[in-house]
Amino acid sequence: MxxxxxxxxxxxxxxxxxxxxxxxxxxxxxxxxxxxxxxxxxxxxxxxxxxxxxxxxxxxxxxxxxxxxxxxxxxxxxxxxxxxxxxxxxxxPICLPERPPGEGAMVIVSGWGKQFLQRFPETLMEVKSHGDPG
Known part of the structure; x- marks a missing residue:
């Protein structure tokens, strides 16, 4: 552990x-x-x-x-x-950065959320994005 x-x-x-x-x-x-x-x-x-x-x-x-x-x-x-x-x-475990990621860094999030869907998904979802922390 x-x-x-x-x-x-x-x-x-x-x-x-x-x-x-x-x-x-x-x-x-x-x-x-x-x-x-x-x-x-x-x-x-x-x-x-x-x-x-x-x-x-x-x-x-x-x-x-x-x-x-x-x-x-x-x-x-x-x-x-x-x-x-x-x-x-x-x-x-997830890997967390030691400092905030810079602009354009790849961010990955997973879950069963339905923010942009009409209903909850059946399987675990993952989204990858080049985020802008600002």
Whole structure:
């Protein structure tokens, strides 16, 4: 097991209930509790089980301190697992840069999000982009 393998990087908007944009209630009251969900790694098909899956429990969640749920600015969070996964051909750590990537750097993101789709995809999606951090 590698150091740091009990952490998951995700979007902050995945870790809270829907917010009414007019509601002044603090975001903390809408946060999911670690017991409200589990992390599944090694999954490819969204609606059926894969024999490569590992089900993990959550110990803590940490949203970016400047995350804004109304604009999605700083939409990033860390999830600390109670126990890290077994690393294998289907579960491996991501490589984070030591400093912010420069303009035009290749960025890869994966997930089951439906931002530009009418419905959730059936399999894990991946997008590659030459991003502009500004």
């Amino acid at each position: 590698q150091s740091g393998s009990n952490w998951i990087v995700t979007a902050a908007h995945c870790l809270h209930y829907s917010l009414d944009s007019l509601d002044p209630t603090p975001l903390d009251l809408y946060l999911l509790s670690p017991s409200d969900f589990k992390i599944i790694v090694g999954k490819h098909w969204r609606l059926r089980s894969d024999d490569t899956e590992q089900h993990l429990t959550v110990q803590h969640i940490f949203l970016h301190p400047m995350y804004d749920p109304k604009t999605f600015e700083n939409d990033v969070a860390l999830v600390e697992l109670s126990q890290g996964p077994v690393l294998n051909d289907f579960v491996m």
